[in-house]
Amino acid sequence: MLLRHVTVDCADPYRLASFWSGVTGWPLFDGDQPGDPEVLVVAPEPQPGLLFIRVPESKRVKNRIHLDWMPTERTRDEEVERILALGATLHEDHRKPDGLGWVTLLDPEGNEFCVERSAAERTA
Known part of the structure; x- marks a missing residue:
């Protein structure tokens, strides 16, 4: 079995993914943009990516x-x-x-x- 993503529930996926992209140096998935309900930070293989998904609760x-x-x-x-x-x-x-x-x-x-x-x- 392979761990594909670590998923984080959040209010603003693009903002939080951009922060984590800066921390890790890993890029955002091509095409992800502000307002998207989910945004992926693409990790180098074999590490799992960081997936940020909008949820209503804080x-x-x-x-x-x-x-x-x-x-x-x-x-x-x-x-x-x-x-x-x-x-x-x-x-x-x-x-x-x-x-x-x-x-x-x-x-x-x-x-x-x-x-x-x-x-x-x-x-x-």
Whole structure:
């Protein structure tokens, strides 16, 4: 079995997909545009894409599942700053003085996700 998409319910699929496209560097599906009821962020194989679908209800409670991201081109702290500049909000900071830990951020619609240390930071 292959995981094809991770689907996120949201109020504005194009806006949220555009944010995640900026975070990941992955493109939007060709032809997706503002106002579409669903918008896909196309991931490189074999990773699943991120599919954003409009729903009428708003997010009310903590996510029961969230994504953990590990930077590949930057440190954890550089990646956190970059994502904050894209429109994320700091939710919980679990960084420790010894360099361990992670940061929990919120996307523009309040969905939690974490940024962990990069592979290079883990081996250092």
